[in-house]
Amino acid sequence: MSLFRSWIFVPGNNERRLEKAKDLQADVIIYDLEDAVALSEKDKAREMVRQAIGNNSEKIHFVRINDPSTAYFFDDVNELAGHGLTGIVLPKAAKREQILFVDHLLSQMEEKRNTNIGSIEIVPLIESAAGLYNAFEIAGASERIKRLAFGAVDFTLDINAQLTKEGTELLFARSQLVIASRAAGIEPPIDTVFVDIKDREGLLRDTRLAKQLGFQGKLVVHPDQIEVVNQVFAPTAEEIEEAKVITAAFDEALSSGVAAIQVNGKLVDYPVAARAKKIVDQAKALGK
Numbered sequence: 001m002s003l004f005r006s007w008i009f010v011p012g013n014n015e016r017r018l019e020k021a022k023d024l025q026a027d028v029i030i031y032d033l034e035d036a037v038a039l040s041e042k043d044k045a046r047e048m049v050r051q052a053i054g055n056n057s058e059k060i061h062f063v064r065i066n067d068p069s070t071a072y073f074f075d076d077v078n079e080l081a082g083h084g085l086t087g088i089v090l091p092k093a094a095k096r097e098q099i100l101f102v103d104h105l106l107s108q109m110e111e112k113r114n115t116n117i118g119s120i121e122i123v124p125l126i127e128s129a130a131g132l133y134n135a136f137e138i139a140g141a142s143e144r145i146k147r148l149a150f151g152a153v154d155f156t157l158d159i160n161a162q163l164t165k166e167g168t169e170l171l172f173a174r175s176q177l178v179i180a181s182r183a184a185g186i187e188p189p190i191d192t193v194f195v196d197i198k199d200r201e202g203l204l205r206d207t208r209l210a211k212q213l214g215f216q217g218k219l220v221v222h223p224d225q226i227e228v229v230n231q232v233f234a235p236t237a238e239e240i241e242e243a244k245v246i247t248a249a250f251d252e253a254l255s256s257g258v259a260a261i262q263v264n265g266k267l268v269d270y271p272v273a274a275r276a277k278k279i280v281d282q283a284k285a286l287g288k
């Protein structure tokens with residue numbers, strides 16, 4: 001079971017940061033060809049990212065390509081698809097038709113390069129009012145989509161909201177993304193970046209909120225943010241211990257035909273036991 005807690009953006013044209021990415025403890029690396037790269041550097045970045053993926057085959061890699069309305073999109077897909085990347089992050093995802101188009105192009109690239117058709121994932125980045133409104137349709141548009149991600153910087157720009165540390169302005173969008181994802185039958189989404197790199201407490205609060213709302217992980221922009229995100233999205237030792245007690249007690253109860261019991265003063269029934277099992281599975285994936 002792979003973990004998808006922390007997703008770090010690494011600017012695709014920065015040699016030093018591409019090199020550093022190899023040793024980071026992030027679960028996923030996103031090599032960025034979009035907004036972290038100046039227009040004059042797009043071609044160079046594409047080549048650098050290709051090399052970085054080749055030199056770093058252990059990790060789960062995504063590339064954030066430029067969106068289909070740009071002049072860079074086709075070259076990004078053509079030069080990177082089928083070269084060892086796990087998938088693409090599709091920025092400015094706003095409607096189902098975009099996904100169908102990208103899906104079709106990826107299938108052609110996979111066929112040309114003798115890779116399994118459908119193996120390259122797509123993570124649509126929802127960062128506009130239209131994207132949020134169509135999130136359910138986007139999530140269900142292709143088998144390649146396992147999860148959505150949220151981009152609050154562009155989103156607040158689009159809806160004329162102020163991006164604050166409290167994130168009140170994001171509450172509806174965040175919840176809507178969680179619900180659209182689960183209604184479409186895909187995994188919980190990945191939350192937006194927290195831009196104040198020096199504010200550890202702020203990041204901790206923001207990440208806890210994302211977890212509470214149902215997100216599975218969070219995008220980050222700086223190595224210092226990885227540890228907080230990994231910690232918040234991993235169960236604590238107490239949670240693991242409690243989950244083990246609950247699953248053992250519930251399995252025993254079920255064998256006697258009982259499906260509602262009390263453990264440490266709390267009701268345990270099927271959904272409570274299912275949540276506990278998820279924690280036990282996550283702990284196993286973390287080697288705990």
Ligand SMILES: CC(C)(COP(=O)(O)OP(=O)(O)OC[C@H]1O[C@@H](n2cnc3c(N)ncnc32)[C@H](O)[C@@H]1OP(=O)(O)O)[C@@H](O)C(=O)NCCC(=O)NCCSC(=O)C[C@@](O)(CC(=O)O)C(=O)O
Pocket residue numbers: 008009010011016017018020021032035036125127149150151152153154155191192193219221222223
């Ligand atoms: C912010 C800053 C410039 C600060 O750099 P500074 O150099 O001042 O930082 P320092 O503290 O000095 O770095 C200490 C050491 O870490 C190394 N180091 C730093 N960052 C590293 C890194 N990312 N990867 C590997 N290594 C790294 C560095 O090389 C140094 O190592 P060394 O050289 O040994 O000293 C840098 O982090 C950075 O570029 N971040 C990524 C920016 C980016 O990708 N933006 C696009 C994604 S967001 C977006 O698009 C919004 C969105 O689309 C998406 C959404 O929300 O979904 C929306 O709409 O909302």
Ligand SMILES: [Mg+2]
Pocket residue numbers: 035091127151153154
């Ligand atoms: Mg953006």
